[in-house]
Amino acid sequence: MGPSPHIRTSETVDKVMLDVIIALIPALLMAIYVFKLRALIVTAVSVVCCMLTEFLFNKIRKKECTLHDKSAIVTGLLFAFVIPVGMSLPFVAIGAFVCIALGKMIFGGLGCNIFNPALVGRAFVQASWPVAITTFTLDGVAGPTMLDAMKRGLPMSDVLIGEGNMYVQALIGKIGGCIGETSAIALIIGGIYLVYKKQIDWKMPVIIVLTVAVFTTLLGAKDPIMQVISGGLLLGAIFMATDMVTSPVTPKGKLIYAFGIGFLISMIRMKGGYPEGTAFSILIMNGVTPLINRYTMPKKFGEVKADGKK
Amino acid sequence: MKFFGFRGGVHPPDNKAQTATKATEKMPSPKMVYVPLQQHIGAPLDPLVKVGDTVLKGQKIADSTAFMSTTIHSPVSGIVKKIEQRVFPLMGKANTIIIENDGKDEWCELEKIENWQEASKEDLLKLIREKGIVGIGGASFPTHIKLNPPKDTPIDTLVLNGAECEPYLNSDNRLMLEDPNSIVEGIKIIKKILGVNTAVIGIEENKPLAIASMRKACEGTGIEVMPLHTKYPQGGEKQLIKAVLDREVPSGKLPASVGVVVQNTGTAAAIYRGVVLGEPLIEKIVTVSGKAIKEPKNLKVVIGTPFSELLEYCGVDREKVDKLVMGGPMMGMAQFTEEVPVIKGTGGLLALTKEETNYTKPQACISCGKCVDVCPMHLVPFMYARLAKKEEWENLGQYNLMDCIECGSCAYICPANRPLTEAIKIGKAKLRAIKK
Numbered sequence: 001m002g003p004s005p006h007i008r009t010s011e012t013v014d015k016v017m018l019d020v021i022i023a024l025i026p027a028l029l030m031a032i033y034v035f036k037l038r039a040l041i042v043t044a045v046s047v048v049c050c051m052l053t054e055f056l057f058n059k060i061r062k063k064e065c066t067l068h069d070k071s072a073i074v075t076g077l078l079f080a081f082v083i084p085v086g087m088s089l090p091f092v093a094i095g096a097f098v099c100i101a102l103g104k105m106i107f108g109g110l111g112c113n114i115f116n117p118a119l120v121g122r123a124f125v126q127a128s129w130p131v132a133i134t135t136f137t138l139d140g141v142a143g144p145t146m147l148d149a150m151k152r153g154l155p156m157s158d159v160l161i162g163e164g165n166m167y168v169q170a171l172i173g174k175i176g177g178c179i180g181e182t183s184a185i186a187l188i189i190g191g192i193y194l195v196y197k198k199q200i201d202w203k204m205p206v207i208i209v210l211t212v213a214v215f216t217t218l219l220g221a222k223d224p225i226m227q228v229i230s231g232g233l234l235l236g237a238i239f240m241a242t243d244m245v246t247s248p249v250t251p252k253g254k255l256i257y258a259f260g261i262g263f264l265i266s267m268i269r270m271k272g273g274y275p276e277g278t279a280f281s282i283l284i285m286n287g288v289t290p291l292i293n294r295y296t297m298p299k300k301f302g303e304v305k306a307d308g309k310k
Numbered sequence: 311m312k313f314f315g316f317r318g319g320v321h322p323p324d325n326k327a328q329t330a331t332k333a334t335e336k337m338p339s340p341k342m343v344y345v346p347l348q349q350h351i352g353a354p355l356d357p358l359v360k361v362g363d364t365v366l367k368g369q370k371i372a373d374s375t376a377f378m379s380t381t382i383h384s385p386v387s388g389i390v391k392k393i394e395q396r397v398f399p400l401m402g403k404a405n406t407i408i409i410e411n412d413g414k415d416e417w418c419e420l421e422k423i424e425n426w427q428e429a430s431k432e433d434l435l436k437l438i439r440e441k442g443i444v445g446i447g448g449a450s451f452p453t454h455i456k457l458n459p460p461k462d463t464p465i466d467t468l469v470l471n472g473a474e475c476e477p478y479l480n481s482d483n484r485l486m487l488e489d490p491n492s493i494v495e496g497i498k499i500i501k502k503i504l505g506v507n508t509a510v511i512g513i514e515e516n517k518p519l520a521i522a523s524m525r526k527a528c529e530g531t532g533i534e535v536m537p538l539h540t541k542y543p544q545g546g547e548k549q550l551i552k553a554v555l556d557r558e559v560p561s562g563k564l565p566a567s568v569g570v571v572v573q574n575t576g577t578a579a580a581i582y583r584g585v586v587l588g589e590p591l592i593e594k595i596v597t598v599s600g601k602a603i604k605e606p607k608n609l610k611v612v613i614g615t616p617f618s619e620l621l622e623y624c625g626v627d628r629e630k631v632d633k634l635v636m637g638g639p640m641m642g643m644a645q646f647t648e649e650v651p652v653i654k655g656t657g658g659l660l661a662l663t664k665e666e667t668n669y670t671k672p673q674a675c676i677s678c679g680k681c682v683d684v685c686p687m688h689l690v691p692f693m694y695a696r697l698a699k700k701e702e703w704e705n706l707g708q709y710n711l712m713d714c715i716e717c718g719s720c721a722y723i724c725p726a727n728r729p730l731t732e733a734i735k736i737g738k739a740k741l742r743a744i745k746k
Contacts (some may be wrong), residue, residue, distance in 0.1 A: 004639075004642060004644075005639060005719075005722045006642065006644060006667055007322055007639040007722065008722055013673045015725070029474065247677075271503035299554075301316075302559055302685065303685070
């Protein structure tokens with residue numbers, strides 16, 4: 001019994017999350033290739049802690065276990081991807097706990113959170129251990145990232161880039177940075193998969209990237225290409241800004257939201273104190289999402305004059 | 311080829327192949343027929359016969375003096391056994407005339423107008439009412455009322471719905487293939503009644519044979535056949551008008567407000583049969599399908615035939631039936647018993663298995679916005695579910711809830727399987743109550 005429709009798509013929330021996990025695998029593989037086994041260990045700790053936190057929260061509140069929806073795994077992966085590989089494991093564990101506990105469960109679990117859980121965790125870590133989160137290494141050598149160097153006007157020789165052309169290195173990911181953000185190509189492959197699977201709208205990441213390229217140039221960036229392919233921009237634009245729960249629902253709203261993120265990133269990078277800015281920009285726009293939703297409700301069918309003309 | 315289309319909609323697996331190529335089979339009339347006296351939108355009818363009466367096939371057995379009503383006729387010849395309240399396929403119970411079939415199929419004398427070209431509009435409408443004709447599409451709106459729009463809204467175009475966008479169903483498809491001339495003749499009668507010169511038949515592209523068949527039958531008549539994209543709800547009245555004519559029916563208004571009347575192709579054929587042959591609406595083509603049916607078929611059955619007999623006739627694996635649905639899977643009505651009869655609004659009978667219904671436990675809404683993307687009325691279904699959960703009924707109106715056509719696209723697409731149509735139906739009822 002029950003009302004129509006009597007058939008449903010085979011798509012479920014579990015499958016949506018599985019698609020996101022699949023899309024993150026290229027970036028994970030590249031991270032292991034660049035940062036070796038340590039990348040895998042940090043990621044594993046993050047994922048396990050996220051799952052454990054969610055399990056315990058549901059247990060304590062006597063709610064059904066929700067691990068099967070795989071959203072905790074997604075959060076675990078994304079949190080690991082936005083921290084440096086050298087961060088000590090207890091910090092990783094605490095950060096992962098914060099992601100799920102304060103980023104998701106206290107709001108009521110999946111779908112009820114306002115802010116992207118992985119970024120809540122990152123913001124917490126950034127505030128608590130500012131040194132740990134800005135200590136980047138590549139092949140055991142510590143140094144500034146590309147964005148940091150550009151911001152501070154450091155010579156390129158100090159920068160964490162492997163051998164060869166810096167654009168090529170940034171595309172494949174042999175540069176310093178957080179675990180999952182370095183390989184532009186791996187992230188773009190994941191993004192194409194999500195677009196193909198219709199889990200994200202291609203316009204959102206494209207608008208963010210274009211906005212950053214344009215505004216950083218206008219605000220005086222010398223190398224807009226490097227602004228785009230190094231740092232957390234692609235990871236944030238493809239996997240975090242597009243987070244269904246915390247981004248607007250309406251087609252027009254999604255575009256405004258994307259522009260807002262791109263604009264804020266540009267402002268923080270060029271006028272603010274941080275070389276990065278992706279995480280905070282997305283968190284800020286997360287907070288504006290309900291408002292954007294409200295003011296971009298689609299025009300209903302039939303909102304026309306009596307003769308049927310628009 | 312001009313093509314406009316509408317925004318939104320979904321592409322459920324069409325599952326039409328099982329019956330698309332199967333010629334309509336005449337199913338023998340059952341021993342007992344159960345004729346509910348509430349088969350159209352409007353007032354229930356009063357019986358004109360009493361227990362023990364002998365009735366002939368096609369004899370009028372129920373009528374009403376109410377404006378919003380039409381008539382009902384005996385689908386067989388035989389004896390009236392009982393008149394009682396019985397369950398029927400729509401909600402609740404209805405007064406039902408139970409007739410024992412004598413197997414003779416003796417027709418009563420049939421009133422008809424063979425040279426309808428010379429008849430007046432009023433006489434034609436009166437005859438259509440006398441023949442108990444309602445919209446075949448499923449909503450069962452009395453046809454003589456729909457064909458008589460108010461004088462102050464001039465009609466310039468007749469749009470024929472041959473889209474049949476509901477998955478599984480092939481009853482319109484088969485009719486367009488097997489009897490296109492009845493449809494064309496019916497269209498001519500409707501054009502005369504409405505006084506319009508333009509008529510367009512919209513048919514989804516996944517029925518190429520029906521398109522060819524109707525094109526051939528329409529040759530030289532000036533009736534246009536227009537292929538439409540295969541997408542649900544292409545047959546929704548407002549979506550169809552948008553796709554065929556690129557006219558948008560204003561919110562809260564009827565198609566007449568943009569000069570259009572929409573009729574189902576099956577209704578056109580019924581009008582021809584009623585007017586020219588004198589046959590009242592006592593038969594329906596019903597697609598019996600679904601994975602629990604051993605041999606899916608298109609059946610021509612008399613109204614009043616119990617569903618159980620249709621299922622037996624096609625072979626049913628009752629163990630496998632998860633849901634029994636009258637109509638299509640998107641907008642049809644779930645049935646809790648097989649002991650209800652075919653009525654004028656029955657276009658399909660589906661015995662769906664678990665695998666087909668794909669029902670999973672509802673999960674949390676993840677605000678993916680897919681319901682917004684697919685809504686053909688450009689509404690925000692997720693919002694209705696949210697507000698309904700919080701019981702903020704009065705806020706539902708701000709989000710244009712009343713414009714919802716209940717096509718079910720949002721609930722179909724929802725990955726979290728949220729009960730969106732439930733929220734909408736309850737919300738509409740609450741809003742109506744508040745407004746009163």
